[in-house]
Amino acid sequence: MIDEGWSQKDSRVETAVKPSMITRPGAQLLVVSCAGNEDSAYLDGKMDEGRALCELGATDTACYVEYSAPDDADPADEAVWAGCMPALGVTIDVATVRADFQTMDLADFRRSYLCQRPGVANPGWKLFTEQDYQEAIA
Numbered sequence: 001m002i003d004e005g006w007s008q009k010d011s012r013v014e015t016a017v018k019p020s021m022i023t024r025p026g027a028q029l030l031v032v033s034c035a036g037n038e039d040s041a042y043l044d045g046k047m048d049e050g051r052a053l054c055e056l057g058a059t060d061t062a063c064y065v066e067y068s069a070p071d072d073a074d075p076a077d078e079a080v081w082a083g084c085m086p087a088l089g090v091t092i093d094v095a096t097v098r099a100d101f102q103t104m105d106l107a108d109f110r111r112s113y114l115c116q117r118p119g120v121a122n123p124g125w126k127l128f129t130e131q132d133y134q135e136a137i138a
Contacts, residue, residue: 002029005043006036014042035068035115044117068115075110076101084114 002013014029021027036043050064073080081097082088088097101109110116 002031003033005031005033005046006040007033008042009039010042011045034113035111035117037111038118040118047117066115069110071116073114075106075114081113 002008002017008014014031018029021029031043031046033043035047047066050062050066053059053062054064067084067086069075069080069084073083078094078098081094085092085097088094097113100113104112107118111118
């Protein structure tokens with residue numbers, strides 16, 4: 001198992017682990033993670049590959065499961081949290097997530113809790129939205 005795959009910059013850990021699994025019939029490698037940041041090339045590749053395999057309906061050699069909020073979801077909406085955190089209210093306390101939402105950088109919260117990729121979690125518009133800007137200059 002590779003936990004927090006987002007922290008891996010390349011496939012070194014996978015190429016180190018896979019040969020040790022070769023002697024086990026039916027061995028499975030699990031890569032588990034919240035969304036990555038700008039340096040998460042390894043996880044980005046895994047996510048792109050997993051999404052592509054799902055689009056193709058390929059299920060014979062890989063399984064891809066993703067719990068993430070839609071790109072346009074309101075990060076303050078607790079119903080959004082419930083939609084992408086299956087353990088919310090079970091092993092994850094809503095009050096703790098609420099406190100983290102109030103104290104964390106929004107991009108970090110969106111990446112860590114809503115599993116949104118960097119372009120969504122941190123689009124670069126901090127003081128006002130791109131739409132507000134476009135309307136102001138029109």
